[in-house]
Amino acid sequence: MTGFFDGNNSTIDTSTLILAGNINGFLARLDSIGHVKWIHTFSGPGINGGSGLKIDASLNIYITGSFQDSIQLGSLKLYDTAKDFFLSKFDENGNIIWGVQANCDGNYAAGLDLIIDFDGNCCLSGYFSGNAHFGNFNLSTSNTSDMFIAKYNSNGVCLGIKNFGYASGSSIALDNDNHIICSGEFFNTVNIGSNNFTSFGGQDIYLAKLGEIVGIEEGRLSNSELNIL
Secondary structure (H helix, E strand, C coil): CEEEECCCCCEECCEECCCCCCEEEEEEEECCCCCEEEEEEECCCCECEEEEEEECCCCCEEEEEEEEEEEEECCEEEEEEEEEEEEEEECCCCCEEEEEECCCCCCEEEEEEEEECCCCCEEEEEEECCEEEECCEEEECCCCCEEEEEEECCCCCEEEEEEEECEEEEEEEECCCCCEEEEEEEEEEEEECCEEEEEEEEEEEEEEEECCCCCEEEEEECCCCCCCC
């Protein structure tokens, strides 16, 4: 499990978490009856924490979240001048394998959810503002923030990315054909593939199905009810 804590008296099972910053993240492995087998905290001077976690077929652990200024992920330290997203891979014992970020040029980004697809790639959703760099892919938006979907291979190399805004990517799932289903919220108007949606009020929700890596295949807009693909 992953998340964040903001006090020195935070306890999981019999383990007390030591705060080293404003708000710190953690990664913990529990046994079948809820006892802690191991736990690691992510120190840093600002606010950091994990928001999504998945385990692959080899029991490697992927987590995504956000951090401010810097975050210590085991032996790996990531830096940014503002708030950035991170995606990291750990082995089953909690040892860091790799970690990546968006280097968002003084703006902000956050990872919210992730999945592991049938090919062992990691797909994640979140949001960013201004300029962000995902491996060799660069994104830019003039909106307050845009939603993104990114795909990374098992070595942490970004394979592709898609953004559309003024939106956020709160949750993703996988269908039986290895396509990603994504949901979240948007403000005012949003373009998803060939579909343009206008919210019923200031804020609304969307549900979309993604094609291979970056293509948005279908979009649905809710008014009084959620339309299922």
